[in-house]
Amino acid sequence: MKSFLARTVRTLSIGQFVFLLSMAAMALAVGVVLVMSTVVERRAVGDLAQEEARQTSELIFQSLYAAMRKGWTKDEIADIVARLNESQPGTEIRVFRGTPVIAQYGDLPGEALVRDNDPLVAEAFRTREPVLRTGEHHIRYLYPVLVRDECRACHAADIGQVNGVVDISYPITDLKVSVGFVIKSVIIYFTLILSSLFLALYFKLRVFVAQPIARFVGVIDEIIEHTDLNRRVGQGTHLKEVKSLSDHFNRLLGTIQEYQDKLEEFSQRDPLTKLYNRRKFEDFLRMEVARAHRHGHRFSLIMLDLDDFKSINDTYGHPVGDLALKELACVLDRRMRRTDVVARLGGDEFAVLMPETTPEQAHIAAENLRRALTEAVIRLPVGEAHANASFGLVSYPENGATVEKLTIAMDVAMYKAKRLGKNRVATLDSGEEDAVMAVFQKGRMLQQALADDAVEAVFQPIHRAGGGLMALEVLARVRTSEGLKPAAEFIEAADELGLTREIDERVFDKGLAVLAAHADRGLKMFFNLSGRSLAAADWMHGVPAKARAAGVEPERIVFEITEREALPHFDRLVKIIDAMRVHKVGFALDDFGSGFSSFVYLKFLDVDYVKIEGSLVRHLCSDPRDRVMVRHIHSMAKEFGVATVAEFVEDAATLEALREMGIDFVQGWYIGLPEPASVDGIPTRRPASGTVRVVSGTTVG
Structure with missing residues (x-):
């Protein structure tokens, strides 16, 4: 019951609450008035009746006393009493003789019985004081007549004795009706006033409080229901x-x-260029795919990435780069149709959705846009500039029938334009569809692995040729339900999708943690870098500080670079290596000997190690030409003051041959398998049984 009342009170509206409050106030006021009126009525009736009875009794007594003074007889006095009773209906007057009168004139018949049995009469005789008693309909007033000096002329009595008692019963019905009428009238008027006050209070609260708040709540309900913030109270x-x-x-x-x-x-919208952002572009693309599927339309997509735009940011700063992006966005917006959707996907990447456009029409539009962008003059505070871009062009349904497939195809086509020399429009032919699907699937796998922190680092030992651990090379793996996938299965897809830098950073952080925990404070760690990481000058310059923050001296870090990664960023790479030399960060040329330009890089790049191409080392003992190549690479490296590392050492004979040549360091499955690190930072597994060898008293593996 209590809970029900509580729920009822909690669900009252303001109008109901005001009404109930007013009714409670009115009921309380009426109750107080009724109680007070009853008290007042009784007090007023009693006081007025008593006073009137006293005055009447006094008059009657004075009349009788005047007759007594004249010496009237008892019969005459009885006659006067009878007349007084007749003149005032309802009034009864009786006279009782006192002791002095009885002693002188005798007692009246039957009077003694009444006098002795009536307590009020006895009280008046005894106390010699007037006695007043109020009944429901009458007031009885008993007035004792005391002996005075003048009374002694007729009566033999002492002063102060009671000669008699005058008993008057006075009706109060008329008086009560009159006072009751007044009281009831007051109650009625007071009730009317209270009712008027209640109505006025209710009206005021209802109109000025309840209704405005009800409107206030109504506006809130409409805003919640219709999400219309244009409403106002x-x-x-x-x-x-x-x-x-x-x-x-x-x-x-x-x-x-x-x-x-x-x-x-x-x-x-993108806050800088005011073009649509990636999220909105994907919404438009999703709707266009559904529309094209329903009505059989065709449409095309263009993705463009500005070529070497980072040089503007690096040279003039990001504010100038932002101004350039705004100018380029204006060029794109002006050159496209009103029905086309132009968006900035992020950084210096843009995309265009062209509804109901065939691949041939889209190719013409993309070429026109490329020329317009090339010819556009970008006016900046530092002067005029020009920009080129690589364009990837795909179409529905030729290059994909879903948003995901079209997006990945668009990305792959753009990177194809980059690989073909930039500042061009690239498309995907039918032979590349399977490649796009493979990239798409691997891209989804990589993105999920990055989100789930499933990118792992494994460590392969690098030993001195004479024995003893010198370094660990960090290799990327992706953890799946089937186990750890090697980099060879996903690195190309990561490069196509632009995920290599993020993978490099994850692996670098995990490798740095292992290096910091390793007991050997002189141990080095080799990290493989992609082209995107090499191009990220800001990240590269932050490596020394990051290493020191992790408790690792920068000279314990060695970055491996390949010919494929060095070629596109050669000039920038030279500057980065020179800057890293200040912090004693090491560099190694990986896969040395796999290309003709490897020897040129040795001339212009200040590196610490060359890692000899594994295919030359693997057949060292069976192919004399490989032995010649390895010997000459080692000899040339020594002339440049660079240490050599032989990869793919898979048996004892190869290891012994390398030691005879004077190779500095060795690496391969015979030396140690790539394995995860244990808690103390040491790889948890050694080579399989039968492959561990002891060289000069030191375990190699």
């Missing part, structure tokens, strides 16, 4: 507090609406 009230509440709420709605408009714009 009206000003239909004269109460200062309610009006102030409405004003503040309306201002709050205005502020929220302003922020909502800004958030809506930011959720759809």
Whole structure:
């Protein structure tokens, strides 16, 4: 029952609450009036009746006393009493003789019985004081007649004795009716006044408080139901507090609406260029795929990435780069149709959705856009600039029938344009569809692995040829339900999708943690870097500080670079190596001997190690030509003051041959398998049984 009442009270509206409060106040007021009126009535009736009875009794007594003074007989006095009783209906007057009169004139018949049995009469005789008693309909007043000096002329009595008692019974019915009428009239008028006050209070609260708040709640309900922030609370009230509440709420709605408009714009538009952002572009693409599938339309997509735009940021700073992006966005927006959707995907990447456009039409549009971009003059505070871009062009349904496939195809086509020499439009032919699907699937796997922190680092030992651990090479793996996938299965897809830098950074952080935990403070660690990581000058320059923060001296870090990665960033790589030399960070040329330009790199790049191509080392003992190649690479490296590392050492004979040549360091499955690190930072497994060998008293593996 209590819980029900509690729920009822909690669900009362303000109008109901005001009504109940007013009714309770009125009921309390009426109850108080009724109680007070009853008390007043009784007090008033009693006081008025007593006073009137006393006055009447006094008059009657004075009349009788005047007759007694004249010496009237008892019969005459009885006659006067009878007349008084007749003149005032309802009034009964009796006279009782006292002791002095009885002693002188005798007692009246039957009077002694009444006098002795009536307690009020006895009380008046005894106390010699008037006695007043109020009944429901009568007031009885007994007045004792005391002996005075003048009484002694007729009566032999002492002064102060009671000559007799005058007993008057006075009706109060008429008096009570009159006073009751007045009291009831007061009650009626007071009730009318209270009712009027109640109605006025209810009206005021209902109109000036309940209704404005009800409107206030109604506006909130409409905003919640329709998400319409244009609604406002009206000003239909004269109460200062309610009006102030409405004003503040309306201002709050205005502020929220302003922020909502800004958030809506930011959720759809790129804040710098005002073009659509990636999220909105994907929404448009999703709708266009559904529309094209339903109506049999064809459409095309262009993805473009500015060529070497980073040099503008590096040379003039990001504010100037932002101005350049805004100018380029204006060029793109002006050159495309009104029905086309132009978006900035992020950084210096843009995309265009061209509805109902065939591949041939799209190719013409892409070429026109490329020329317009090339010919455009970008006016910057530092002067004029020009920009080129690599364009990837794909079409629906030729290059994909879903948003995911089209997106990945668009990305792959753009990177194809980069590989073909930049500043061109690249498309995907039918023979590349399977490659796109493979890249798409691997891309999904890599993105999920990065999100789940499933990119792992394994470590392969590098030993001195004479024995003893010198370094660990960090290799990337992806953890799947089938086990750890080697880099060869995903690195190309990662490069196509631009994920190599993020993978490099994850592996670098995990390798750095292992190196910091390793007991050998002189141990080095070799890290493989992709082209994107090499091009990220800001990240490369931050490596020394990051290493020191992890408790690792920078000279314990060695970065491996390959000919394929060095070629596109050669000039920048030279500067990075020179900058890293200040912090004693090491560099190694990987796969040395696999290309004709390897020897040229040895001339221009200041490196510490050359890692001899594994295919030359693997057949060292069976192919004399490989032996000649390895010997000459080692000899040349020594002339340049560079240490040599032989990869793919898979048996004892190869190891012994390398030691005879004077190779500095060796690496391969015979030396140690790539394995995860244990808690103390040491690889947890050694080569399989039968492959561990002891060289000069030191375990190799």
